[in-house]
Amino acid sequence: MNQLKKILLIILFLGLFLVLDLLISPRMNPYYLQILIYCGINIILAVSLNLINGFTGQFSIGHAGFMAIGGYTSAAFTFYLGPKILETLFLPLWFSKPLVFVAGLLLGGTLAAFAGLLVGIPSLRLRGDYLAIVTLGFGEIIRVFILNIDAIGGARGFSDVPKYTSLFWVLGFTVLTIVVVRNLVYSTHGRAFLSVREDEVAAEAMGINTTWYKVTAFVIGAFFAGIAGGLLGHYLQYLHTNSFTFIKSFEVVMMVVLGGMGSITGSILAAVILTLLPEVLRPVKDYRMVFYSILLVILMITRPQGIFGVREFNWDWLKKIFSRKKAQAEGA
Amino acid sequence: MPIENNVILELKDVDVYYGAIQALKGISLSIKQGEIVTMIGANGAGKSTTLNTISGLNRPKKGNLFFKGQTIDRTPPHRIVELGISQVPEGRRIFANLSVLENLELGAYIRRDRHKVKQDLEKIFTLFPRLKERVKQNAGTLSGGEQQMLSIGRALMSNPQVLLLDEPSLGLAPMLVKSIFKALEEINREGTTILLVEQNAYMALNLAHRGYVMETGKIVLEDQAKNLLNNQKVKEAYLGG
Ligand SMILES: Nc1ncnc2c1ncn2[C@@H]1O[C@H](COP(=O)(O)OP(=O)(O)OP(=O)(O)O)[C@@H](O)[C@H]1O
Ligand SMILES: [Mg+2]
Numbered sequence: 001m002n003q004l005k006k007i008l009l010i011i012l013f014l015g016l017f018l019v020l021d022l023l024i025s026p027r028m029n030p031y032y033l034q035i036l037i038y039c040g041i042n043i044i045l046a047v048s049l050n051l052i053n054g055f056t057g058q059f060s061i062g063h064a065g066f067m068a069i070g071g072y073t074s075a076a077f078t079f080y081l082g083p084k085i086l087e088t089l090f091l092p093l094w095f096s097k098p099l100v101f102v103a104g105l106l107l108g109g110t111l112a113a114f115a116g117l118l119v120g121i122p123s124l125r126l127r128g129d130y131l132a133i134v135t136l137g138f139g140e141i142i143r144v145f146i147l148n149i150d151a152i153g154g155a156r157g158f159s160d161v162p163k164y165t166s167l168f169w170v171l172g173f174t175v176l177t178i179v180v181v182r183n184l185v186y187s188t189h190g191r192a193f194l195s196v197r198e199d200e201v202a203a204e205a206m207g208i209n210t211t212w213y214k215v216t217a218f219v220i221g222a223f224f225a226g227i228a229g230g231l232l233g234h235y236l237q238y239l240h241t242n243s244f245t246f247i248k249s250f251e252v253v254m255m256v257v258l259g260g261m262g263s264i265t266g267s268i269l270a271a272v273i274l275t276l277l278p279e280v281l282r283p284v285k286d287y288r289m290v291f292y293s294i295l296l297v298i299l300m301i302t303r304p305q306g307i308f309g310v311r312e313f314n315w316d317w318l319k320k321i322f323s324r325k326k327a328q329a330e331g332a
Numbered sequence: 333m334p335i336e337n338n339v340i341l342e343l344k345d346v347d348v349y350y351g352a353i354q355a356l357k358g359i360s361l362s363i364k365q366g367e368i369v370t371m372i373g374a375n376g377a378g379k380s381t382t383l384n385t386i387s388g389l390n391r392p393k394k395g396n397l398f399f400k401g402q403t404i405d406r407t408p409p410h411r412i413v414e415l416g417i418s419q420v421p422e423g424r425r426i427f428a429n430l431s432v433l434e435n436l437e438l439g440a441y442i443r444r445d446r447h448k449v450k451q452d453l454e455k456i457f458t459l460f461p462r463l464k465e466r467v468k469q470n471a472g473t474l475s476g477g478e479q480q481m482l483s484i485g486r487a488l489m490s491n492p493q494v495l496l497l498d499e500p501s502l503g504l505a506p507m508l509v510k511s512i513f514k515a516l517e518e519i520n521r522e523g524t525t526i527l528l529v530e531q532n533a534y535m536a537l538n539l540a541h542r543g544y545v546m547e548t549g550k551i552v553l554e555d556q557a558k559n560l561l562n563n564q565k566v567k568e569a570y571l572g573g
């Protein structure tokens with residue numbers, strides 16, 4: 001029963017996203033649509049980084065690097081190989097174009113995952129700030145490396161990337177990321193990720209292969225960062241290494257910290273907040289980033305554990321709050 | 333391979349270093365199946381280092397370790413747990429942000445016999461009823477004594493043949509220490525071999541069958557626990573005269 005139910009659920013959701021896309025995208029103000037798409041991409045980034053930083057307790061600030069690898073790889077694939085594949089496939093374009101896109105995204109994700117593997121290896125010996133520095137350096141190396149490849153635009157940037165990303169794909173991959181990470185960390189065996197964060201020595205003493213979990217966190221986290229990069233590139237139709245500096249990595253780290261290290265719900269909420277905030281603050285013009293920073297500082301002072309801490313949203317919780325309010329109202 | 337009269341765990345002439353510092357200097361000991369053996373000694377004698385070496389967290393530079401006649405000198409820690417050795421580490425080291433139940437489940441991480449795990453969980457709850465009352469509580473919010481019970485319970489969840497304990501009485505009130513030692517006796521009665529490292533030499537020697545006394549990386553005395561309790565040197569150094 002379960003297998004069938006799952007497949008039906010997936011089809012249902014995909015259908016829903018498709019309908020949403022077809023209904024909303026043409027009618028929505030393009031500016032709002034863009035913000036919505038950025039929200040999705042940032043959720044993918046934050047949730048995937050949370051697997052590394054929040055759940056497994058490894059401090060990585062190289063997410064932009066993985067994103068760049070995924071973005072450039074998938075763009076190179078759809079740009080150079082895409083047209084040839086479309087020509088030879090003899091399939092209707094509405095079918096073959098998404099095929100090429102998904103293939104490009106998966107290729108980008110895979111290459112990013114491979115880079116994640118390379119970065120994951122130092123995490124076996126380094127901890128805390130030392131690991132952070134290594135990941136930071138790695139991200140920058142990737143960026144400079146790409147900057148010097150002429151075939152993908154080099155310093156000019158990579159333009160004329162086909163526009164494949166739509167609301168449908170962003171919704172789909174956002175949900176996929178959340179489901180994968182959630183199932184990973186909240187399964188019985190997934191608790192092992194948390195044990196690495198909580199106490200590595202004790203985890204090892206429990207028979208947990210901490211090496212494997214640390215590297216896996218990096219590989220899966222990097223994979224989804226790569227997907228996010230691909231989605232971004234095929235939305236903007238342009239990629240430039242300036243979008244993937246360590247500032248971008250820090251942005252994602254902020255989302256994870258703000259939401260709560262080890263809370264998927266928190267990462268989602270923080271990704272949305274930090275995407276909207278700069279837009280909402282547009283009226284204050286030049287002081288925008290000042291306000292942005294002040295708000296961040298205030299949030300971190302009032303909730304140092306992040307908005308959600310290590311907790312997740314659940315329905316019981318909502319019910320409890322609701323019934324308490326009701327009780328209060330009745331008591332009054 | 334040395335497997336004489338049901339020796340389950342054996343260390344032969346083991347040296348362990350931390351960088352240039354030599355923490356263990358030719359440690360040899362052997363533990364028989366079903367025994368409770370204690371290891372006492374002053375701070376920094378190398379007791380924890382010995383346990384960590386058995387668990388595979390430290391590596392011997394020289395010498396050998398055998399578990400049921402099989403060498404484990406180079407076996408990674410997670411494989412050693414699978415073989416049947418489990419440690420209750422010094423300072424408990426529970427997973428503070430996880431619930432009591434999650435801690436216990438992580439203890440059973442290596443096991444595939446889900447059905448038997450359920451039974452063992454119930455056994456631990458009978459041993460430490462306080463844990464049962466707090467299954468959903470965050471482990472970090474448990475009292476020190478409860479955390480120690482959890483740490484022991486977690487180690488038992490791997491269904492070990494040998495249980496290593498590193499100062500389980502640390503920072504606990506005498507009453508609690510008593511009840512924990514009672515639990516250890518119970519665990520041993522069910523067939524688990526125990527190696528107990530303790531500062532509380534009196535309690536440990538009263539529980540154990542045999543004991544080792546360690547000083548600055550060496551074993552200086554080895555005897556039946558009863559004899560050590562009456563040994564003049566032990567009395568002076570560890571039992572307060
Ligand atoms: N990680 C480490 N790095 C360097 N030296 C260490 C390390 N761990 C232990 N040592 C040294 O090794 C020696 C033995 O330490 P160990 O922790 O085994 O002692 P112990 O008998 O368990 O002491 P205690 O009763 O205080 O727990 C000590 O001199 C200690 O300083
Ligand atoms: Mg010690």
